[in-house]
Amino acid sequence: MTEKVIEVKHVSKRYGNKTVLNNVSFSVRKGTIHGFIGPNGAGKTTTLSILTRLVLPTHGEAYVDSKSVNRDPSFNQRLGFIPAEPKFPSLSVEDYLLDCGYLRDIPKGEVLRNLYRPRIYLLDEPFNGLDPSFRQDLFNNLKTIRDKGGTILMSTHILSDLQKLADDITMIKRGRIVYSGAKTPDIEKTYEDYFIEKEVARELLQDQVGGVIDRKEIRNLLEDEEQ
């Protein structure tokens, strides 16, 4: 059986009355590139933040390397994380980690030894803002990591890259998983099916059933239905 190195089990996250993640479950197989897709505000960054313990779930549990993120502090020993908005974009990764190590009294040798250890990577929109040559470099590096047995969970809006890179995909919509499994033959089409066409079709149906209905009213109905 394929080893699952990342598992999200029935995770929900609420901020006050707002439910941002609603019973989210999916897993990432070892040695794969797994695309995490969904419209703005769907809950991708929140999920990645829960997997790094930057955000705590309201319910449910996340596992990295078979360790509970909430209960086992060693969950992140082989985890690398690149946030969507790095705080110090002018520093190299090595310099950034050396500075963090300095602040925490971790000797330089130990920091450098650990720098190349991650085998599980969480990347939040890693292609954003890259020029074509850096984008190609990253593309090749991700493939190399996967080919050497590393595992990558990556959120992105660039579906053409995922089509070439990903083994599996998970799609999230308003905090709920709508698809998780093998990469489909045409991810853009699948995306349209889940996020655009179905909604338009349902709107048309509502129009037929109820006569002329205000678009905003239909959106409210759809949202109520999905709560």
Ligand SMILES: Nc1ncnc2c1ncn2[C@@H]1O[C@H](COP(=O)(O)OP(=O)(O)OP(=O)(O)O)[C@@H](O)[C@H]1O
């Ligand atoms: N600290 C917070 N307090 C309240 N709401 C929050 C907080 N953090 C995130 N949210 C809300 O949670 C929802 C999901 O946000 P999240 O950043 O996870 O989405 P996303 O899928 O990563 O979006 P994008 O593609 O734009 O990065 C959004 O509606 C956002 O406004």
